[in-house]
Amino acid sequence: MVTRRVTYRIYPSSQQEKRLHWARRLHCYLYNAAIANRRTQYQKFGHSVDYFEQQNCLPAFKEVWTDYKELGSHALQATLKRVDFAYQRFFKKLGKYPKFKAYRHYSGWTYPCKQSWKVSTNNGVNGHLELRDLGISLQMRGKARQWGKAKTCTIFYRNGKWYASITVECAPVRETGKDSVGLDFGCKTAVATSKGEFIENPKFLANSQEKIRQLSKGLRRKRKPQKRKVKASRRWKKTQAKISKERRKVANRRQDWVHQTATHIVSRYSMVATEKLNLKGMTKKAKKGSTRKRQKTGLNRSILDVGIGMLRDAIKYKVIEAGGLFVEVPTQKVKPTQRCAECWELTPKTLSDRVHKCQHCGHEDDRDINAARVCEIWARGQELASLDAESPSSTSKARTCTGSMKQLGAKKRRKLLAQRSSEE
Numbered sequence: 001m002v003t004r005r006v007t008y009r010i011y012p013s014s015q016q017e018k019r020l021h022w023a024r025r026l027h028c029y030l031y032n033a034a035i036a037n038r039r040t041q042y043q044k045f046g047h048s049v050d051y052f053e054q055q056n057c058l059p060a061f062k063e064v065w066t067d068y069k070e071l072g073s074h075a076l077q078a079t080l081k082r083v084d085f086a087y088q089r090f091f092k093k094l095g096k097y098p099k100f101k102a103y104r105h106y107s108g109w110t111y112p113c114k115q116s117w118k119v120s121t122n123n124g125v126n127g128h129l130e131l132r133d134l135g136i137s138l139q140m141r142g143k144a145r146q147w148g149k150a151k152t153c154t155i156f157y158r159n160g161k162w163y164a165s166i167t168v169e170c171a172p173v174r175e176t177g178k179d180s181v182g183l184d185f186g187c188k189t190a191v192a193t194s195k196g197e198f199i200e201n202p203k204f205l206a207n208s209q210e211k212i213r214q215l216s217k218g219l220r221r222k223r224k225p226q227k228r229k230v231k232a233s234r235r236w237k238k239t240q241a242k243i244s245k246e247r248r249k250v251a252n253r254r255q256d257w258v259h260q261t262a263t264h265i266v267s268r269y270s271m272v273a274t275e276k277l278n279l280k281g282m283t284k285k286a287k288k289g290s291t292r293k294r295q296k297t298g299l300n301r302s303i304l305d306v307g308i309g310m311l312r313d314a315i316k317y318k319v320i321e322a323g324g325l326f327v328e329v330p331t332q333k334v335k336p337t338q339r340c341a342e343c344w345e346l347t348p349k350t351l352s353d354r355v356h357k358c359q360h361c362g363h364e365d366d367r368d369i370n371a372a373r374v375c376e377i378w379a380r381g382q383e384l385a386s387l388d389a390e391s392p393s394s395t396s397k398a399r400t401c402t403g404s405m406k407q408l409g410a411k412k413r414r415k416l417l418a419q420r421s422s423e424e
Contacts, residue, residue: 002172002321003151007165008142010129010155016136017162023134024157026067027079028106033061034083035098051084072116072133075109082110108156119166123147129164131155140164146172159248160241176322180271182376184336184368185311187302191261192368194376202257204250205305215243254307262314270324272315273379275331275371279309327379334378341365341373 012020034054041047055077062068068076089095111117121127124144130137148170156163182194191199222236232240265272283303286296316326329336338346343361356363356370365373 001148001169003167003169004144004146004148004172005165005167006124006142006144006147007163008127008129008140010138010140010162010164012136012138012162016138019134019136020155020157020162023071024106024108024155025103026071027075027109028101028103030068030076030079031083031106032100034080035100038083038087051080054080054083070133072111074113074115075111075133078110078112081112107158108154110152110154112152114150117153119150119153121147124168129153138162138164144168146170159244172321174266174318174322176266176270176319176324177268179269180273180376180380181265181269182372182374182379183265183272183274183315184372184375185274185277185306185308186368187299187306189368190306191265191311192366192372194369194372196366196369198368199261201306202253203305204253204257205301208246208250212243212246215239215246219243254305255310258307258310258314262311262318265315266318266322266324270319270322271327271379272319272324273327273329273375274312274315275334275336275375276328277308277312277331279303325379327375327382329375329378334374336371336374336378337367339374341370341377 037054038049041049058073058076058080083098086095086098090097116131116133118130118132119127119140120130121140121144124147126139126141126143128137129140146168148168150166151169152167154165156165184192186192187201189198190201193199219236219239222239223230223233224236225232283300285300286293290296319326335346338348340347340356340358340361340363342363343358345358345360347356347359349356349367354367356365356367358364363370
């Protein structure tokens with residue numbers, strides 16, 4: 001059993017929407033009050049407040065702020081837990097110090113158990129959501145690929161619309177093929193496979209960039225909000241809403257393309273191999289004093305527009321869900337871009353070299369397809385090596401012997417050719 005998240009769009013009436021905004025505002029105030037309590041206790045008294053102390057203070061807090069008596073106690077505890085998570089990330093140096101959140105930036109709240117909510121749906125297709133602590137029943141639309149036992153529910157408000165994100169404990173079933181494939185991600189071509197196929201880059205952001213740029217240009221001419229009691233003009237708000245809508249379309253299209261592409265790949269191959277990419281390092285800003293800041297900014301935008309990280313993660317969890325194998329080839333060790341898939345020798349290249357021409361064996365192929373083939377060969381060799389290590393007939397000497405990359409590549413190719421001949 002695994003846990004999957006399903007997001008539904010909910011459609012409240014005008015009165016129900018007021019009720020939802022009221023609850024969202026109270027949870028935002030509680031979040032800020034918990035942060036203020038931790039700050040004050042540590043700065044003035046040197047006392048570190050933890051989650052359990054704030055949880056035990058909730059009954060007394062409700063006696064002072066009586067509006068919170070209507071909300072579910074478990075939902076309030078989940079808001080306090082959200083504050084604790086923010087502090088834990090800060091202590092582990094994974095994030096900045098938690099800050100107060102404005103109401104317009106606070107998304108929503110969570111029901112960690114089914115005490116205050118109930119979902120009624122026909123096997124995960126559409127249905128109704130009942131929020132007992134608010135006394136409302138909401139119509140929801142959406143479809144779950146696999147439905148099961150509902151565990152938690154998160155209500156959030158985004159871009160003028162309400163959503164319900166429900167986690168479901170289920171046993172997903174996904175079909176896959178029996179073949180293996182190597183993948184190489186890039187900007188010009190989104191995905192190149194070891195079978196010689198190309199998946200083109202849809203360029204969602206690049207196609208909408210001009211429209212967003214024109215709207216942003218008009219936004220700069222209008223009165224923007226400022227801290228010293230200067231409110232934004234109505235035209236500024238309308239233009240900002242148009243920009244948000246256009247960016248939301250780009251994000252939705254990219255997410256839909258990622259899932260369709262990942263499903264198409266997983267339905268054909270049970271073993272997927274790709275090189276291990278450091279996307280955070282690849283999309284870093286240009287160094288201070290660099291003369292190529294504009295070029296680096298454009299390259300970063302192109303890498304992020306493809307959604308390589310999203311696509312890799314989607315393929316990974318779908319392959320594992322189908323019972324297949326996902327392998328990440330160590331880039332610095334194997335060097336798929338420079339290594340030849342035929343003789344396993346290295347041929348240095350620059351980013352402008354789009355064709356692989358081996359200096360040793362004369363093999364010529366597309367740069368990305370050759371890298372994808374190297375990833376597949378390395379992954380198949382690792383799979384065969386693991387099977388040999390697990391077999392009882394293999395000796396300890398065979399398991400512990402090591403050699404150069406050239407010898408290792410020759411050994412992998414021999415095993416791969418032997419397996420292919422046996423299959424034929």
